[in-house]
Amino acid sequence: MPSLLNVRGLTKRFAGLVALSDVSFELERGEILGLIGPNGAGKTTLINMISGTLSATDGDVTFDGCDLKRLPAYRRARLGIGRTFQIMRPFPGLSVLDNVAVGALFGTGGGDHNLPRARRVASEKLEFVGLAHRANQRAEALGGPDRKRLELAKALAMNPRMLLLDEVMAGLNLVEIEAVIAMIKKVRDQGISILVIEHVMKAIRSLSDRLLVLHHGEKIAEGAPEQVLRDPQVVEAYLGRRRA
Amino acid sequence: MSLLWQVVVNGILLGGLYALMALGLALVWGVLNIVNLAHGALIMLGAYVCYYLFTGLSIDPFVALPLTMLALFAFGYLLQRYLLNLVIRAPMFNTLLITFGIDVVLTYLAQIAFSADFRTINPTYAGDNFALFGATVPVVRLLAFAVALALTIILWLFLARTRLGRAIRATAQNLIAARLYGVEPRRVYALTFGLGAALAGAAGGLYGVVSQVNPYIGTSLTAKSFAIAIIGGLESPLGVIAGGLFLGIVESLTALYIGPTYADVASFGILVLVLIVRPTGLLRRTT
Amino acid sequence: MAAAPWIASPSLIQFGISTLLLATLAQSWNIIGGYAGYASFGNSVFYGLGSYGTAIAMVQWHLPFGVGLALGAVLAVAFAVVLGLPVLRLRGHYFAICTLALAEVMIAIVSNVDIAGRNTGLVLPLLRGDALFYEMAFGLLVLTTLAVLWIARSRFGYGLMSIRENEEAAAVLGVDTTLYKVLAFALSGFFAALAGGIHAYWITFLDPVSAFDIGLNVKMIIMAVFGGPGSILGPVVGAFLLSGISEVLSTEISNLAGLFFGVVIVIAVVFMPRGLADLGRRFKQFGWHYFAENVRVHRL
Numbered sequence: 001m002p003s004l005l006n007v008r009g010l011t012k013r014f015a016g017l018v019a020l021s022d023v024s025f026e027l028e029r030g031e032i033l034g035l036i037g038p039n040g041a042g043k044t045t046l047i048n049m050i051s052g053t054l055s056a057t058d059g060d061v062t063f064d065g066c067d068l069k070r071l072p073a074y075r076r077a078r079l080g081i082g083r084t085f086q087i088m089r090p091f092p093g094l095s096v097l098d099n100v101a102v103g104a105l106f107g108t109g110g111g112d113h114n115l116p117r118a119r120r121v122a123s124e125k126l127e128f129v130g131l132a133h134r135a136n137q138r139a140e141a142l143g144g145p146d147r148k149r150l151e152l153a154k155a156l157a158m159n160p161r162m163l164l165l166d167e168v169m170a171g172l173n174l175v176e177i178e179a180v181i182a183m184i185k186k187v188r189d190q191g192i193s194i195l196v197i198e199h200v201m202k203a204i205r206s207l208s209d210r211l212l213v214l215h216h217g218e219k220i221a222e223g224a225p226e227q228v229l230r231d232p233q234v235v236e237a238y239l240g241r242r243r244a
Numbered sequence: 245m246s247l248l249w250q251v252v253v254n255g256i257l258l259g260g261l262y263a264l265m266a267l268g269l270a271l272v273w274g275v276l277n278i279v280n281l282a283h284g285a286l287i288m289l290g291a292y293v294c295y296y297l298f299t300g301l302s303i304d305p306f307v308a309l310p311l312t313m314l315a316l317f318a319f320g321y322l323l324q325r326y327l328l329n330l331v332i333r334a335p336m337f338n339t340l341l342i343t344f345g346i347d348v349v350l351t352y353l354a355q356i357a358f359s360a361d362f363r364t365i366n367p368t369y370a371g372d373n374f375a376l377f378g379a380t381v382p383v384v385r386l387l388a389f390a391v392a393l394a395l396t397i398i399l400w401l402f403l404a405r406t407r408l409g410r411a412i413r414a415t416a417q418n419l420i421a422a423r424l425y426g427v428e429p430r431r432v433y434a435l436t437f438g439l440g441a442a443l444a445g446a447a448g449g450l451y452g453v454v455s456q457v458n459p460y461i462g463t464s465l466t467a468k469s470f471a472i473a474i475i476g477g478l479e480s481p482l483g484v485i486a487g488g489l490f491l492g493i494v495e496s497l498t499a500l501y502i503g504p505t506y507a508d509v510a511s512f513g514i515l516v517l518v519l520i521v522r523p524t525g526l527l528r529r530t531t
Numbered sequence: 532m533a534a535a536p537w538i539a540s541p542s543l544i545q546f547g548i549s550t551l552l553l554a555t556l557a558q559s560w561n562i563i564g565g566y567a568g569y570a571s572f573g574n575s576v577f578y579g580l581g582s583y584g585t586a587i588a589m590v591q592w593h594l595p596f597g598v599g600l601a602l603g604a605v606l607a608v609a610f611a612v613v614l615g616l617p618v619l620r621l622r623g624h625y626f627a628i629c630t631l632a633l634a635e636v637m638i639a640i641v642s643n644v645d646i647a648g649r650n651t652g653l654v655l656p657l658l659r660g661d662a663l664f665y666e667m668a669f670g671l672l673v674l675t676t677l678a679v680l681w682i683a684r685s686r687f688g689y690g691l692m693s694i695r696e697n698e699e700a701a702a703v704l705g706v707d708t709t710l711y712k713v714l715a716f717a718l719s720g721f722f723a724a725l726a727g728g729i730h731a732y733w734i735t736f737l738d739p740v741s742a743f744d745i746g747l748n749v750k751m752i753i754m755a756v757f758g759g760p761g762s763i764l765g766p767v768v769g770a771f772l773l774s775g776i777s778e779v780l781s782t783e784i785s786n787l788a789g790l791f792f793g794v795v796i797v798i799a800v801v802f803m804p805r806g807l808a809d810l811g812r813r814f815k816q817f818g819w820h821y822f823a824e825n826v827r828v829h830r831l
Contacts, residue, residue: 051703077705091696093761102693105686106705113686158704279624330801334829336623337570338804341756344749345796352790430831463745467635470628509639512632519629520617 002065004029004162004193005050010059012045012217019045020217022059027162032184032194034208034225036201038237041214043197044086047164050195051083052076063162080108082160084151086167086197092140099139100125100153107158118157125153129183144171148180156187163187165196169203177203205229213237246378251496253379257389259492261450263485264392265465266472267399268443274478275416275436278328278339282347283469284462286441289350290316290448291365291457292358298365305365305453306387312449313442320441325434332433347462354459365452388450393485395446399439400481412436464508471515544661546778548733551668552726554770556747557754558675559722564752565760566682567715568695569619572748573630574723576637577607579743581724582731586653587646589732596658600728607724611717619712622698634745641739652738655731664733671729672767675722680763682718691715692761753792757799759808768807801826 005027012020020042027033035043048054050061052073061068068076082103091099100122105111112118126132129149134142142150148168155163165184169177181203188194198204204211204225211228213221215237221228228234269283280286290312297308323346331338372383403409414422415432423429451457451465468491476487491511498510539547556578564570584603588594594602618629658664682688690711693701702708731737751766758769773795781788802822803810814821 053699053703073699073702074705074707077703083703085700089697089700091693091700093696094692098689098692102689102701102706103704105689106693106701108705111686111705115684115686115689118686154700154704279628327797327801329831330826331804331829332831334800334804337627338800338829340570340624340627341753342797342800345793345800348793349790349797350793352793356790433831467631471632474625474628505639505642509636512635512639515632516618516629516636519621519625519632 001029003027004064005195006060006062007046007050008060008062010046010049010061011057012042012049012054013057018217020049020214023214023217023219024059025212025219025222027193027195029193030188030191031209032188032196032207034204034211035195035197035214036199036204036211037214037220040216041237042217043214044166045217046214047083047166047195047197050076051081051164074106077106077158078108078110080159080161081164082107082155082158082162083164084148084155084166084168086170088147088151090139090142090147090150090154092138094139095136096131096139096142096150097122097126097135099150100157103154103157104159108160111158122153122157125157128156128186129153130179145176148172152180152183160192163192163194165194165198167197167199169198169200181207201229247500249377250379251500252493253376253381255493255496256489257381257385257492258496259489260389260392260485261447261454261488262468262472262492263476263488264395264443264450265447266469266476266484266488267396267481268440268447269466269469270473270476270478270481270484271399271443272437272440273473275412276324276332276433277336278332278343278437279336280440281340281343281466282350282462283343283440283444284464284466285347285350285354286316286320286444287448287451287465287469288354288457288459288462289319290445291452291461292354292363292448293445294449294452295363295365295457298367304367305449306391309391309446309449312445316445316448317438317442319438320444321434321438323441324437325430328437329430329433347466351459351462358459360458360460362456362458363452364456365449367453370453382454384453388454391446391450395443396481396485399443403481408435468511471511474515475518541661544665546774548661548665548668550771550774551665551672552730553750553754553774554767555668555672555675555726556723556751557758557766557770558672558679559719559726560751560755561679561760561762561766562682562691562722563715563719565755565762565766566679566688566691566695567712568691569712569716570627570752571630571716571719572627572752573634574719574751575634575743575745575747576610576630577720577723578727578730578747579637579641579739580607580610580720581727582737582742583641583653583727584724585728585731586655586737589655590653591646596728596732599732600725603728604721604724607720607727608717611720612713615713615716616709619709619716631745631748634743634748638739638743638745641743652736652742655735655737657735658732661733664729667729668726671722671725676763676767678718678722683763687711687714695761753796755806757795757806759806759810762806762808765806765808772807804829 003026008024010020010023023046037043045054049056052071063079063081066079097119101119104118104121126135129152131146131149131153134146139150152168169180177200184194184207196207208225210223211225212219213228213234220233220237221231265287269280272278272280293312293315294305294308297303297311298305331342369383373380374383403413411427411432415427415429419429472487472491473484475490476483494510495507499507560574581603584606585599588599588602589596621629690706693706694708694711698708754769754773755766757773759765777788777792780791802825804825810821817824
């Protein structure tokens with residue numbers, strides 16, 4: 001089967017700064033691909049370019065055979081691309097339930113036009129991420145970990161075929177991390193392919209089928225987790241040149 | 245040809261004053277992220293302060309200018325410190341609304357205090373002109389232009405060279421980092437707003453000399469200041485000068501070649517176009 | 532309330548008509564400013580287009596009022612779509628300023644157009660009977676409010692609110708933000724234009740400065756914000772409350788009415804920035820702390 005996401009030669013240049021340089025990789029259906037790299041490596045930039053939040057200077061992104069070039073963010077979302085934001089973006093004045101309902105109303109295929117049904121789907125997603133007890137609270141009242149759950153629920157409500165997760169575990173304690181890992185695995189079991197950016201090494205190791213490493217905007221390694229994490233280039237990127 | 249030259253000269257002189265008007269607005273906008281809809285009212289107040297110093301104490305308007313600026317500075321400082329600071333972390337729209345409310349209050353208070361009559365500041369040399377390569381230049385307009393330019397350059401130097409100026413710029417860029425360096429935001433904000441008000445006051449005093457004043461001039465002056473600030477960009481006082489001169493010349497030319505009623509259309513039309521095409525202003529941004 | 536014209540005094544009816552039209556304007560602003568979060572300072576343009584569309588149709592082409600109204604509305608919607616597309620790309624205050632500038636430009640442009648009677652304006656045919664205008668204005672307000680009610684409970688409304696709360700997040704969830712913003716703007720313009728048309732026919736005289744009255748923008752925004760932007764009845768309550776108090780005050784001293792408005796705005800923005808609707812909802816929970824809380828959260 002052809003891969004779900006095909007990225008070829010993706011490049012992003014800002015005035016005088018190259019954020020991403022000639023990055024190519026594929027995401028297979030039903031796979032969890034971990035994206036790692038030191039800070040500033042360009043991971044979020046890459047996700048931004050796939051979701052359409054940022055435009056590409058060069059290169060191609062193909063999703064399920066569709067060329068994403070020129071497609072605005074909302075069209076990509078309707079194709080089935082869901083994402084979370086590292087710096088969370090809830091709808092502060094809306095209730096938690098309504099936040100998620102927006103995802104159900106507008107997601108893949110244009111979403112559901114039936115409001116009550118969308119709210120029911122939203123309820124289900126809130127159950128899934130463990131936020132059901134806060135359904136009627138204002139989103140702005142939520143604390144950090146709950147906001148992450150909300151981000152995930154919103155993206156899931158879209159009924160995506162691919163999920164781009166940007167550091168959903170930052171700032172969580174070990175127990176919460178285990179819970180999120182279990183959630184992500186369940187999501188994959190539902191048939192959703194996932195690209196995860198994460199800094200928590202233990203988590204990404206146990207979660208990913210494969211790993212992709214970025215450094216200074218370039219891909220420096222790709223493959224099975226154990227292999228990649230032993231790659232001297234990768235070690236050097238994280239620890240600096242002093243370690244041989 | 246000499247008519248064109250006259251019009252251009254008029255435009256430049258007007259532009260300098262425009263630049264000064266917009267300067268205070270741009271400063272407050274750039275540093276505090278406050279879009280001050282009461283800015284025109286501050287200009288109006290400055291004009292009245294200068295007017296009463298002139299008619300009441302017989303102080304020459306250009307000499308009265310520093311006093312006017314001081315008065316408006318104090319007013320602005322208090323306004324920011326005790327009122328605007330209360331809403332500064334609210335959504336931007338709230339500051340827009342509150343400054344609008346302040347504008348309304350100031351306008352009506354001025355109407356009650358000063359009546360709706362038009363007033364002009366008429367020093368003895370008000371009618372004098374001199375010739376500049378064939379164009380007639382009223383002395384007061386040239387003086388106003390010179391003062392406006394001088395104040396703008398002083399502001400620029402202040403922001404770039406003095407410690408307080410740097411503190412202000414630092415606060416504008418990163419409030420948290422500035423705090424770490426010992427900058428006290430509440431005071432810096434109040435000082436900056438006071439500075440903006442002082443500049444508005446100076447512009448008002450000059451405006452009172454070259455044109456007529458009544459309590460209602462505030463709104464259109466605010467709108468014009470916006471136009472200049474946006475066209476020139478909020479980056480630097482020099483950009484505001486450029487914006488002011490540009491608009492001054494455009495308005496003069498429009499008044500001559502298309503018709504006097506179209507001057508405003510030209511200004512606002514350009515503003516709309518600039519906003520749509522290049523919201524950061526006509527000057528290129530050098531990172 | 533619909534029965535009012537038959538029991539109230541003429542001046543009260545006139546007040547009623549004015550207020551009903553203002554309430555409609557506030558409600559129309561609510562759509563683009565309250566729900567979509569794009570604070571337009573230029574809805575007076577739609578009002579003016581509605582006025583002039585109606586007037587031109589009736590005076591220059593001798594068409595009936597209904598057709599005139601429709602023409603005015605079509606004009607406003609077309610304007611909203613054509614200008615909305617570029618202007619709605621602007622955020623926050625830039626959008627506000629741009630719409631304000633547009634409002635100023637319109638006055639000057641219309642002053643120079645012959646068919647609109649240039650500076651001198653137009654005089655419409657007279658229709659006697661304020662009661663009829665009252666009912667029309669009332670009907671329009673009901674219609675507009677029903678529209679807002681529908682929006683609040685629809686997918687469209689959720690889309691608008693998501694744009695208001697966080698436009699980027701809305702886009703990645705699949706909301707076609709451009710389309711929705713333009714639709715909201717057009718809808719807002721539609722109702723404002725109808726109000727303008729009724730007003731023009733009622734006062735029978737139209738000139739550029741009063742038709743495109745910039746002060747209207749401010750009034751409708753304050754009424755909507757004071758009442759509660761993003762709520763269904765907030766703008767209506769705000770309009771009636773503020774109009775009523777202003778009317779009472781202006782029979783005393785007209786300056787005071789204006790001053791009153793200004794002071795109300797300042798106090799409201801500090802202590803109840805989300806309007807009466809939010810105050811009503813949360814006062815039960817918070818009591819007097821509601822006001823202090825608003826200040827605490829927003830002060831430096």
